[in-house]
Amino acid sequence: MRTDLAVIGAGPAGLAASLAASARGTRVVLVDAATEPGGQFYRQPAAGLRVGRPEALHHRWRTWERLRDGLAASSVHVLTDHHVWCVERTSGGFTVHALLGPEQEEPAEVHARAVLLATGGYEHVLPFPGWTLPGVVTAGGAQAMLKGGLVVPGRRAVVAGTGPLLLPVATGLGAAGVEVAALVESTGPVRLARHGRALAGKLPEGAGYAARLLRHRVPVLARHTVVRAHGDDRLTGVTVAALDTAGRVRPGTERQVPCDTLAVGHGMLPHTDLAEGLGCGLDGLAVAVDAQQRTDVPGVWAAGESTGIGGAALARAEGHIAGC
Incomplete structure (x- = not known):
């Protein structure tokens, strides 16, 4: 699959970035390991559980609804159940390598001109x-x-x-x-x-x-x-x-x-493995970015917890900046 922008991570930052970039006419592929978009913050119950009031399980549910509905109405191509293990620089841009499905056995690739890393954080x-x-x-x-x-x-x-x-x-x-x-x-x-x-x-x-x-x-x-x-x-x-x-x-x-x-x-620590694999510089424990969320590797942006732990609202704002 070929696209203009590959966004890795469908949490608050990745969703906001995908919507902002798509609104500007950019072809976007959004890749995430989970079965549904939302990330850890907007994690959804399995469809088979038939939850009557999922909003009772979440904070800022209306914000999630706006992101979810915006994604559904957009041209963003969403690839769930794709576990990204490597992003490789190529002559034409980048190749995102992923393994598909719960068993992570079937390989998949996304070829993109640019990459936005919204890989979140992990618990310490x-x-x-x-x-x-x-x-x-x-x-x-x-x-x-x-x-x-x-x-x-x-x-x-x-x-x-x-x-x-x-x-x-x-x-x-x-x-x-x-x-x-x-x-x-x-x-x-x-x-x-x-x-x-x-x-x-x-x-x-x-x-x-x-x-x-x-x-x-x-x-x-x-x-x-x-x-x-x-x-x-x-x-x-x-x-x-x-x-x-x-x-x-x-x-x-x-x-x-x-x-x-x-x-x-x-507390939380930033996920930086994909960024480090691409050669992106770090600012302490987080991916270093400028005011437009650009890393020091041309064609690579980063947003959300991977650039510093700041919560969902900040992640959405950074994602929007990066997507614009």
Whole structure:
């Protein structure tokens, strides 16, 4: 298949970029590994589940509807179930190499004059004793089970780590009927206050999560961490402890919390493997881009979490800029 622009990743950034580029008359092929567009943020339940109110599982559903309907009305060619493993520079532009289907056995190629990388991010998890026990999942994994499969990972959960993902995971589990025994957040109020300017636009959203935590009676342990997960064949509980201002465990503060599920995560990291394979430069851990989302490799743009973790709204804005 040949096209003007290959967009890799159908999350908020990839969708916005595809729509913007298509509106300008560019031939666009949008490639994603999932069975439906939306990415992790707009992950959809399987069609066979026949969900009556999918909006109950999602934040900013109307934004997703606009993106979904815009994609359906556009000329963008969507390739789902395509797992991109390499992007190769060629004399005529780029070749996107993918493997098709759940078994990833059938090869597929997209030949494009330009490439836009909207590959998102992945969870950062710090290891601790017992972290491989059945019942210990990533925070994003717990959220994916809820959104994509309408499955709860257990009956009594602890949500732990740091980062904005913990709030929707804890409230989502509570809304699904799971008893959330604790939300264990390693940051404290002082550090949050330092980022007040960056968080100012999200205060109403944060207040909404706080109200839902109260509604579901979720205890919040600020400046605490999980130091150990307990169990033989599966998780039966965790030990949590308080942290000092330097992030060290305060001796004598340990206590056990019984649970059958631990959803843990320590923020997100940018997916940069395809960009690095193309020789794109990095800015710290993220793909380096200019004000138009161009990388330092001619013909390659990047947008969304791959250029820095900033949330869905920023990803959509960056995608739109890149697509224009």
